Amino acid sequence: MDIKHKRNFCIIAHIDHGKSTLADRFIEKARLVTSRGPMGTQLLDNMDIEKERGITIKSQAVTIPYTAADGQEYELNLVDTPGHVDFTYEVSRAISSCEGALLLIDASQGVEAQTLANLYLAMEHNLEVIPVINKIDLPSADIPACLHQIDHDLGLDPDMTCFVSAKTGEGVDSLYEAIVKNIPAPEGSDDNSLKALIFDSHYDPYRGVIVHCRLFSGTLKTGDEIKFMHSDAVYKVEDCGIFQLQLVTKGELKAGDVGYFIAGIKTISDIRVGDTVTGIKNPASEPLAGFKEVKPVVFSSIYPVDSNDYEELQEAIERLKLNDASLVYEKDNSAALGFGFRCGFLGMLHLEVIQERIEREFDLSIVFTSPSVRYIVHMKNGETLYIDNPLEYPEVMRIDYSEEPYIQANIITPTQYVGPIISLCLEKRGVQSAMNYLDEKRVELVYEMPLAEVLFDFYDRLKSISRGYASFDYEVIGYKKTDLVRLDILVNSEPVDALSQLVFKDNAQSRGRMVCERLKDEIPRQQFKIAIQGAIGGNIISRETISAYRKDVTAKCYGGDISRKRKLLEKQKEGKKRMKMVGNVEIPQQAFLAVLKTNEDKQ
Template identity: 75%
Template sequence: MAEIQYIRNFCIIAHIDHGKSTLADRLIQKGHLVEDRDFQDQILDNMDIERERGITIKSQAVTIPYTAADGHEYELNLVDTPGHVDFTYEVSRAINSCEGALLLVDATQGVQAQTLSNMYLALEHNLEIVPVINKIDMQAADINMARKQIDKDLGLDSSEALLVSARTGQGVDELFEAIVKRFPPPAGKVDAPLRALIFDCHYDPYRGVVVHVRLFDGTLKKGMKIRFMYNGTEYDVETVGVFKLALVETEELKAGDVGYFIAGVRTVSDVRVGDTVTGAENPCEKALPGFREIKPVVFSSIYPVDSNDYEELKTSIEKLKLNDASLVYEKDSSAALGFGFRCGFLGLLHLEVIQERLEREFDQSVIFTAPSVKYKVYVRNGPTAEEIMVDNPADYPGDGRVESADEPYIRASIITPTTFVGNIMTLCNEKRGVQTNMTYLDEKRVELVYNMPLAEVLFDFYDRLKSISRGYASFDYDITEYKKTDLVKLDILLNGKAVDALSQLVFRDNAQARARMVCERLQEEIPRQQFKIPIQGAIGSQVIARETVNALRKDVLAKCYGGDISRKRKLLEKQKEGKKRMKMVGDVELPQSAFLAVLKSKDE
């Protein structure tokens, strides 16, 4: 292992799709960690979904050896970070493991929403920031524009910005030298008690949990007894090592190093990202700052398409939980869909990723109910009001006991070209957003800041934002507070019976539009029966929307050639009576496509 002055710990931060994973590929290739014949793009992204979508979901780390111009052998620890807003906490822990950050700006798109928010995260942790302008080989690249934005929007010195093309490798050698010269070595004492930050972990089916750590003080060796400071559990270290794409065992890890250890931990949920690891015999005085519990913000129920697959789904979710500690779930049941699970997610992207992983990796056919957020509901309980947290419409108290409700609000930051400002403002106002700031970043771009309810972002907000801005607007948010709202439970009735899986908690003014949309979708999906099927949206006993699936009817008048009208009327009345009787005993089966149709956005 290298001496502490020859170690550099750094991360790459950027907005989605600014070339972070491609730049990591070039650094790994230059460090000769992988043979050219074995190389593949996005080498640190090991999930199929990450490759297809071009996003990083799980952060990775890699140790790159580099011989600098001064002749010394350096050890460069790259901690790769996810770029999406759902995984901000993972990004903050990864940033906390570093002394420097390469801030990537796309020469064709300039500074965007998450470029700013990730830079502020890096500044909070006192990182040395080196701006890097990427994609300089593209025809649409505008390097002068990118430099101006680095000066004006980020407040960094653009004359120090490095020009690279991650795709072609141009400028990567200069980048290596800048990492060595401009990032400081880690500070830490090898002889102090062990203090290490957990910034990630993953599950190995043969060896248990592999814990990713950055050592701030002390030494971590094989056979040592360690303690997790959050829950006080103790383990014996079986293996320590570093990341060189594969896990490479070493004798020990010292202060300043980034590496991993395996200690017979069986589930990922026992390991908390952001927790501090210390020695059991000689513990450090206090834990590293910044740890917090990861709390889900979006909730949805998962049901198997075939109720016989429930046990398989249960096993699949348990296996997924081993790899993703931020997934929260509990058992749930529905009269319409049978047994399933109520799950909590970090955001909508996290929900989509879990859905795709269940379908691909575990071959599960699943139905997700409409996503919901967690509301604070105040229920009358004698003279006082009792506060309960509700994220499932089934748990919403009925019979007029609800006194008031609060919903979570977000601070949304949208950076957009000026030509789309009007349309985006209309969209945000429609979603009950209140504008708090509007800043012209330059002649062509504006930053809009809105306070808006999180629940409004769950339904087709992101898709519509991208379509009205032709993909140019960038969006970032953080949850700020709870505010009063007029909340109602919208029930969907089919043939007079409520379908619990289609119930939703909605803002009262939006209830009618939402009910009408659901009724129209169901009307298209439900097959016709021998009797009329009313589809109704209701708040309590008040029906606010209705559609009807017409009955299949036999032409009972076909055999009447002319003749008396009373004969025809008699036949029609007889048919009507039969339909009425059938409606009373008839049961309407909801096809699976109906549930999926209700959850899709307007434009699909």
């Protein structure tokens, strides 16, 4: 097909505004499936965890044939993207392979924080943006207010707006026509050097790595020899084609196409998302501009419950890295848990998703340590350390001062929830930098606050305070001075390094008390008393005690002298003391996970 009859576009929006449902309607209209699956299955969400949580985690591509009203045939390449702030990197990768974007706005919710963030992302890549108001069938839909927000908040032309109901399919035909008319065709020539941008990949146990790419120029055929410009690895293309829910072999991809190729790649490290693929015969002189390097903000260590599973865990993380370029990891080890990996994540949801994927897709039992952010520690000798692992935190006497990462949080909320949300932000050490009334019903609050305060329970509490109406988006803005301490957790007087945390000094006692209480519920009772303590250096700041199982040694004494009973109890006490000295306390896996959820469940 001629390049001028191709269109590459993505769907971007705030979380829960109907992106995947609209993608389903596109696929159905193109008759790629006969009818919608049971209970409204999202056709492009192919992970169990996506279906269970009702969120999109991976951006998915699909090629849709479309015949316009004038009879002209078009090839539309659609990329469905996630909406959660943790997966912005997925969105940026999808955007880089498109010329246009549908900006979806919920008719009942209006413009929200992530709507703005994704619009700015699309504008950075010079995409043609078509505003689309979705859920027009809802009784609470307020279309005039949405049109005002498109004009006033987003600065887009309200006359270009399309009106759809992704649930019923209303307005999808006119949206198809708007895509063909307003989104520009890709540029590039089939005769030039091959330049293909890798925007994703996944692993097939039988065929190796399947690379998802967008061709900007040249042609890619089965049998061609290709080179990855970052790793200089050379491979021969075994198969190439397009995505239509399944892989559809075409044998050739041309400039402007979005598709896949298979080249028998078994070495996972050769593939790098953002790399450029070129031909061996007529190579490109320079690579395409890739994606900006991802910066993880949350760090945690992963260890296998059974140390014999270490090799399997390494393979699992390598495969996940292939499918999720925002995962960063390096080898790590712990006295309590053995060998594992120190991983960087984009947020707490990203961490939870990786945990569930390792457990489900690779059938491994794993332990995560308490999440931490990356701190900058300035030493008295002038040295500067970057620390995300509590075990690497130096002695207090050697530290001059510490700095922690701060974010700018943008919260858009209905006016009636402003008071409780301000209280929440103040509790999280936030400093208000702006408060803008977008209209008579909605307020934008801008706060600067420590990233560490936002990680655990901020998003959940924000949603419960505002009954789900407030939206939240953030970006890291730099580092500020802080008073940092290392909180150690001791079980039976032995420090458990996997439970150590770096915390703000004023919050240390409440955090320590909370962890001790949670561990008391999770660690099983023994034949001896177990002390669970929170400590900063040599100071114990919190304690809980798990009482021992105790045999009733006085049961055989019927009456008689009290000294007889006392003697038996003293003998038992001595035995318990000896047992405690040699006793070993096993901490179950759920205890580590319970500590991660400490803040979330305290309300």
